[in-house]
Amino acid sequence: MLKQDNDRLIVTSIAGLLLLSWLGFFLHRSPRFPGSGLGTIVGLTAALLMLVPLAYTICKRIGFVRVRIGQRISLKSLMTLHVYAGLFGPLLAIIHTGHKFDSWLGVALVTAMLLIVISGYAVRYLSAQVSQEIKDKLILLQTARGDLDNTWGQLESISSAMHIASNAAVAEASGPLVGVPEPPIDTASRVTRIAEAVADLEYAIRLHGLFKNLFGVSLTIHIVLSIAFYVLLVAHVGAAMQYGFRWW
Numbered sequence: 001m002l003k004q005d006n007d008r009l010i011v012t013s014i015a016g017l018l019l020l021s022w023l024g025f026f027l028h029r030s031p032r033f034p035g036s037g038l039g040t041i042v043g044l045t046a047a048l049l050m051l052v053p054l055a056y057t058i059c060k061r062i063g064f065v066r067v068r069i070g071q072r073i074s075l076k077s078l079m080t081l082h083v084y085a086g087l088f089g090p091l092l093a094i095i096h097t098g099h100k101f102d103s104w105l106g107v108a109l110v111t112a113m114l115l116i117v118i119s120g121y122a123v124r125y126l127s128a129q130v131s132q133e134i135k136d137k138l139i140l141l142q143t144a145r146g147d148l149d150n151t152w153g154q155l156e157s158i159s160s161a162m163h164i165a166s167n168a169a170v171a172e173a174s175g176p177l178v179g180v181p182e183p184p185i186d187t188a189s190r191v192t193r194i195a196e197a198v199a200d201l202e203y204a205i206r207l208h209g210l211f212k213n214l215f216g217v218s219l220t221i222h223i224v225l226s227i228a229f230y231v232l233l234v235a236h237v238g239a240a241m242q243y244g245f246r247w248w
Contacts, residue, residue, distance in 0.1 A: 015117055021095075022110065030099065033098030034097060046092035050113075052086075056079055086120060105239065112229040131212060134209065
């Protein structure tokens with residue numbers, strides 16, 4: 001559990017740095033860096049890293065590939081590689097831009113890249129967290145409903161005893177209702193509190209279910225954006241090769 005928390009913290013920190021890095025556009029611009037020698041090396045490294053996530057997708061979707069690759073590396077390890085390559089690749093890509101966002105292709109590429117990171121984070125971490133929250137609350141709800149049934153049963157037993165004692169006292173016409181139990185104020189109050197807790201848990205589960213469905217849509221968005229991103233990436237590399245690199 002500690003390892004998972006550390007992993008989430010590291011990924012969250014890198015993702016946050018990435019999402020903030022493009023804001024350097026307002027402080028720094030280096031129009032010649034993307035086409036320079038160092039800029040080209042950074043850009044090619046970023047492109048190669050952003051191709052790595054395809055390995056996990058291919059292994060997960062294609063059966064015979066999964067069987068062969070699974071003998072050497074697990075899907076869990078590929079997912080870890082998928083996550084970190086999908087973070088460091090875009091981070092290097094932002095550096096490669098030199099915060100030069102002058103062309104529609106570059107802007108579209110960076111926008112798609114950042115949206116992929118956001119949707120991927122939602123699928124990988126937020127969706128899993130919401131699912132765990134739902135499981136935990138379902139356990140609490142089951143316990144609360146059991147307590148409510150038991151307490152309600154006690155309240156009904158006391159009420160029945162009061163009714164029987166009251167009828168007996170009236171039948172004997174003995175004056176004051178001697179021996180009749182006091183109204184079960186504490187038990188009734190406990191029933192009310194538990195019922196409110198059950199209602200709160202049911203509402204929370206429904207709300208978390210809504211978020212889970214939204215995060216489920218994030219997976220579809222993530223896949224669609226990834227396809228669009230790779231198309232844009234091919235176009236970007238093709239344009240760079242067509243116009244040549246300045247450092248050549």
